[in-house]
Amino acid sequence: MIEVQDIRKSFDGEEILKGISTVFPKGQTNLIIGQSGAGKTVFLKCLLGLFRPDTGKILYDGEPYSSFSDEEQRELRRQMGMVFQGGALFDSMTVEENVMFPLRMFTKQSRPTMMKRVKEVLDRVNLAEGQHKKYPVEISGGMQKRVAIARAIVNRPKYLFCDEPNSGLDPQTATVIDNLILEITREYDITTVINTHDMNSVLEIGEKIVFLQNGRLEWEGDKKVIFKTENEAVTEFVYSSDLFRKVRKAQLQGL
Template sequence: MIEVKDLHKSFGGAHILKGISTTFEKGKTSLVIGQSGSGKTVFLKCLLGLFSPEEGTISYDGKIYSELSGDQKSDLRAEMGMVFQGSALFDSMTILENVMFPLRMFTKQSKSEMQERANFVLKRVNLAEDDHNKFPSEASGGMQKRVAIARAIVNKPNYLFCDEPNSGLDPKTAMVIDNLIQEITEEYNITTIINSHDMNSVMEIGQKIVFLKDGLKEWEGSRDNVFKTDNEAVTDFVYSSELFKKVRQMYLEERV
């Protein structure tokens, strides 16, 4: 579990995060949503330990990050997996070598042990063995996302962070990636936090949703709560398309 209490972060004279408090539970996919400039990226970087907030605390299963020593912070970072928006694979490495990279960084495993673990997680994300020795440039966008997920979980993280994991994907592939992230979250009991603007993801895997607006936590709830809320800021954001307006109307009519 990750617990955030009264988080504040500023840059220069700009107050970006304005007292955010929330919790993210193990084994659940939590989505952070909001318009550009709402503070989503800064919030995620604070959770990753890349930014230090001026006020407030972030606790990882009871360990307050700001109170840890340098070595303890390094150990905690080794428990984190990250899926970047553009996958961020190393072009000069094969798919297998990309997935082995965190093991080289954070473990003392032998080469054969690292290869065995990397092959295991690549199989878990449904990537054919024939593809393991390809380079990222030879892989489709969907394949690259699978590789990025495999790399993020290869070191058996307790916390998984995803920044716009569906960016650049067609709707069908995006749904496959969403479902894969949720399956892995539940299977390995990971605390998963996803920054997203994709409303399909919200409705598909949003077990918890945190909506940020102007650096504040405007609203939080589940995907079912999204249909029920009368918070105007949330409904304006989520139901900006006619499709989702119709979906919400159908949902409400079924419960009359």
């Protein structure tokens, strides 16, 4: 679980995050949504420890980051997995080498032990063994995202962060990736936080949704209640999506 208590963050005198408080439960897919410029990326980087809030606290399983020693901060980073926008795989490394990279960075395991774990997670994301020796340029975008997810979970993280994981994917492949992230979150009981603008993801896996507007937490809920909210900012945002308009029309016709 990650608990956020009234965090604020400014750059060059401009306040970007304006007192955000929320909780991201463990074992659920927690989505951060909002218009461009709402503060989503800064918020995610604060959760990752890349930015330190000016005021407020972030607690990881009840422990405030501000009280961590340097060694405890390093251990926390080891417990975090990250799926970057676009995958961010190393072009000069094979699929296996990309997934092994965090193990080489954070552990002193033998190569056979690392290879066993690499195979386990590549099997878990359903990447055929024939793709393991290939380079990223030789596999599809959807396969690259599977590799990125495998790399993110290879160290058995407590926390999984995903920045626009469906960027560049067709709708069908995006749904597959969404469901894979959901399955892994539940299976390993991870605290998963996803920064997304994809309304399909909200509909598919939005177990906890945080809507930011102008640096503030404007609304929070889940995919079941987001259709029913009377918050005008949320309504304007979600119904700008063709998908949501179609779903809402179908719901009203079924009443």
